[in-house]
Amino acid sequence: MAEQHIEDVYQKVTHRNPGETEFHQAVREIFDSLVPVFAAHPIYMHENILERMAEPERMVSFRVPWVDDQGHVQVNRGFRVQFNSAAGPYKGGLRFHPTVNASIIKFLGFEQIFKNSLTGQPIGGGKGGSDFDPKGKSNGEIMRFCQSFMNELARHIGPNADVPAGDIGVGSREIGYMFGQYKKIRGGFEAGVLTGKGLEFGGSLGRTEATGYGTVYFMEEMLKENGTSLQGQTVVVSGSGNVSIYAMQKAEELGAQVVACSDSSGYIYDRTGIHIPTVREIKEEQSGRLSEYVARHPDAEYNKNGSDIWCIPCDIALPCATQNEIDETSAKVLVANEVKAVGEGANMPSSLKAIHTFQSNGVLFGPAKAVNAGGVAVSALEMAQNSSRLSWSFEEVDHKLQQIMKTIYENSIRAAETYGRPGDLAAGANIAGFLKVADAMIDQGVI
Numbered sequence: 107m108a109e110q111h112i113e114d115v116y117q118k119v120t121h122r123n124p125g126e127t128e129f130h131q132a133v134r135e136i137f138d139s140l141v142p143v144f145a146a147h148p149i150y151m152h153e154n155i156l157e158r159m160a161e162p163e164r165m166v167s168f169r170v171p172w173v174d175d176q177g178h179v180q181v182n183r184g185f186r187v188q189f190n191s192a193a194g195p196y197k198g199g200l201r202f203h204p205t206v207n208a209s210i211i212k213f214l215g216f217e218q219i220f221k222n223s224l225t226g227q228p229i230g231g232g233k234g235g236s237d238f239d240p241k242g243k244s245n246g247e248i249m250r251f252c253q254s255f256m257n258e259l260a261r262h263i264g265p266n267a268d269v270p271a272g273d274i275g276v277g278s279r280e281i282g283y284m285f286g287q288y289k290k291i292r293g294g295f296e297a298g299v300l301t302g303k304g305l306e307f308g309g310s311l312g313r314t315e316a317t318g319y320g321t322v323y324f325m326e327e328m329l330k331e332n333g334t335s336l337q338g339q340t341v342v343v344s345g346s347g348n349v350s351i352y353a354m355q356k357a358e359e360l361g362a363q364v365v366a367c368s369d370s371s372g373y374i375y376d377r378t379g380i381h382i383p384t385v386r387e388i389k390e391e392q393s394g395r396l397s398e399y400v401a402r403h404p405d406a407e408y409n410k411n412g413s414d415i416w417c418i419p420c421d422i423a424l425p426c427a428t429q430n431e432i433d434e435t436s437a438k439v440l441v442a443n444e445v446k447a448v449g450e451g452a453n454m455p456s457s458l459k460a461i462h463t464f465q466s467n468g469v470l471f472g473p474a475k476a477v478n479a480g481g482v483a484v485s486a487l488e489m490a491q492n493s494s495r496l497s498w499s500f501e502e503v504d505h506k507l508q509q510i511m512k513t514i515y516e517n518s519i520r521a522a523e524t525y526g527r528p529g530d531l532a533a534g535a536n537i538a539g540f541l542k543v544a545d546a547m548i549d550q551g552v553i
């Protein structure tokens with residue numbers, strides 16, 4: 107009965123959101139793992155909680171006009187989905203990337219509900235962004251775009267309502283420009299309206315590193331529980347943005363050897379270990395490409411086909427680039443090369459079939475909602491610091507992050523065990539994240 111109910115709701119969701127394949131994928135993945143929960147607690151069925159959860163509380167899309175350096179008027183589309191506020195103000199990043207559309211924003215916003223719940227922090231789920239492509243844009247163009255974007259977004263957000271942060275294409279520079287514009291519009295200093303801010307105006311130490319470090323803390327916990335550790339392991343990390351850089355750094359610090367990373371044009375393979383400072387330097391340059399790495403490290407190889415990064419033999423794979431970067435074929439290659447563990451630093455980087463391939467071949471699999479939750483968890487710590495007008499030391503934030511990642515692991519493994527899916531962290535994370543939000547919604551009436 108539970109299965110039929112969940113299937114019926116899934117059909118309604120796909121019908122109501124035609125063509126939104128990424129959103130359907132995220133919904134399918136969560137719904138499938140909730141069957142044993144609904145079988146054990148029919149109240150969730152009677153309350154029709156899933157159909158409510160899969161429908162955003164609110165979603166806005168808006169025009170973002172801006173003037174480029176040539177004096178031409180450009181137009182982009184902005185989005186904000188306010189998915190669920192049962193546990194706290196909507197919280198989630200803003201993504202600036204040409205692939206952004208309603209489906210991408212909704213899949214990210216939907217997953218954010220469960221991820222944020224798992225952190226144990228009082229935050230709801232939301233997400234936003236624009237199809238604006240920051241690549242090749244001047245600093246002035248980025249600033250004018252951010253200001254125009256905030257001109258509209260400002261009316262929808264606030265420290266107690268909705269607190270955006272960064273994601274792909276949005277880092278501390280963009281957050282700074284948006285914060286400045288929000289402050290001008292509101293006429294007051296509301297530090298807690300955005301997270302990932304600069305340290306001079308309410309940012310938190312450790313926020314920049316949090317997603318990458320958290321990814322590796324989770325991986326270390328998962329390996330430890332299975333009698334091993336990162337020490338001496340060969341690691342492949344896709345991407346070379348914020349998540350990837352700090353995941354590489356922490357993995358190396360814990361004794362692993364990171365041999366490859368990538369960007370949208372290709373990947374580098376350095377058998378002797380990636381020299382992370384070089385990657386950072388290249389990436390900090392205006393539109394620096396990873397291909398430049400080989401000029402400085404001639405023993406390394408550069409390959410133009412980015413998805414082939416998963417053909418490199420490794421013990422541990424950390425997909426930290428973007429959605430669906432590991433398909434079934436790549437997953438099978440990783441398995442054939444005897445990968446031991448996969449930890450998702452990006453959001454939904456593995457297709458449903460890829461996840462199945464890992465799990466059915468005994469690969470330890472850490473799902474994105476748990477693995478990459480460190481970023482938003484430290485965002486919540488930034489909000490706490492802003493509310494109390496205090497700032498904590500790096501060590502304090504990092505210690506709290508480690509504790510949070512450990513708790514997320516424990517709660518996920520326990521939920522999986524309780525609902526008959528022992529060892530299945532993907533199901534466990536979904537279930538643990540779901541229970542808190544579902545119960546909060548029921549307690550608050552038909553919302």
Ligand code: GLU
Binds near residue numbers: 274301479482
């Ligand atoms: N974009 C990040 C995520 O996917 C961080 C969101 C935040 O800090 O609000 O979780």
